[in-house]
Amino acid sequence: MSSQPVAAPAKLDGAVLKIAGVVVLGAIMSILDVTVVSVAIPTFMEEFGATYAEVAWTMTAYTLALATVIPLSGWAADRFGTKRLYMTALLLFTLGSGLCATADGIDQLVAYRVLQGLGGGMLMPVGMTIMTRAAGPERIGRLMAVLGIPMLLGPISGPILGGWLIDSYSWPWIFLINLPIGAAALIYAQVVLPKDRPEPSESFDFIGMLMLSPGLALFLFGVSSLPEEETVTADRVWIPMLIGALLVIGFVFYSFKPRHPLLDLRLLRNRNLTVASITLAVFTVAFMGAGLLFPSYFLQIHGETTLNAGLLMAPQGIGAMVTMPIAGMLADKVPVGRTVPFALILIAAGFFTFTQVGTDTSYVLLCGSLFVMGLGMGGTMMPIMTSALRTLTNHEVARGSTLLNILQQIAGSIGGAIFSVILTAQLNKSPMVPGVTNPETKEPLTEADLATLGQMKPEAVANFPDPGLLERGLDFAADAFATTFMVGFVLTALTLIPALFLPRKREVAHLNDEEKAATPVIMH
Structure with a gap:
């Protein structure tokens, strides 16, 4: 007589896909909202009679709210349950969207964007936790590929949708469109998500919160002010960055003392999570930072409309759609260390074209390069996250996904600021x-x-x-854009270094004692 564990189903069953549908709806709202609002900045300036610096706070306030609330997501998911927390996040985001549409001044709009950010910041980490627990460790790759669709298509479809809504209707519609989606997601979540089993035994780390959340907010405030001030020596830049960095560093040393820290850095003892985190951070700085400038190149050099600039970015999304399902299946069967480096080479190859751009560069060449980059994107971000989360226990997943989301948010903000400063510095050299x-x-x-x-x-x-x-x-x-894109190309190529340390052997998923006891066996 012998026993062996029953293998997890190879395919995603209907129940798991229904849960994935809830999370994808929330992710679409959260990610689209960032890029949709970015194309409305000129409209806000005209509508409210505000300067660019004032209007830019509609983006910055949302980012700062995200950074403040994401660290709380891991503890709150354990304490109150993922279903309850996810529905609360949906409600805050939807309510904030409705209020944004009613704003009659720039100050009101910024305040309402903070409320949106408080909800949006919890949607992604809690959603990732829900999906990972639903699929089990053997199917994380395929399920993460489903979640990756809005993460990759958001930056592409956002400018298209925003341009169309503003041109065809009016600016409030970029927020009002979230109301029916949010209502549907709330009903859907109530019906589909499993009942919560919160673990109220954990104490809340107030000291950690007082260091990490304000530290992240202050640091990102300084970084976000860098493009406007154009120098790191400006008081508005270096003072909040320094105070924020000191608070975050203080939290790092402190976080190993409490039994239940706000952000569990002990997880970084897991080699897979550490290597994946470093790879993800370098990649996000490079690609997300420089990628924000692709539409600007079409707008400023080729004189395209906002809608056309968004449409020209579509090949990137199409490329990602081609490879993402394949990468999701491979991530469950093939070690990511054998696939991600090849995907990064595709991204670098497509990126190189933009280092050579001029005023009359062929659209066929540019769109073809974006398609190649999309092919690489589909095989990069989600497999890296899959590798990071696969070997965590069920209890650790909420903390691990929170850690990855914070890392991605910080890296994206730093990347956007760095590349904006580089481009501005290059343009300022013009006589x-x-x-x-x-x-x-x-x-x-x-x-x-x-x-x-x-x-x-x-x-x-x-x-x-x-x-x-x-x-x-x-x-x-055009030369200024090309120089800036060259920095992005070099950083993307450098991402290959940590990627080479990603697992090259089949990973063994970790289970906690409760999960092991619940695993069915076949008796012979």
């Missing part, structure tokens, strides 16, 4: 145009400024004495 000022602000213009103004508002420069300045400025601006 001034003697005797020429901005028709609206009356400030002096560089050749690059003049070229951008000519693309966005041709009528504003129709009477300028030297039309050749526009062409020279466009050439200069």
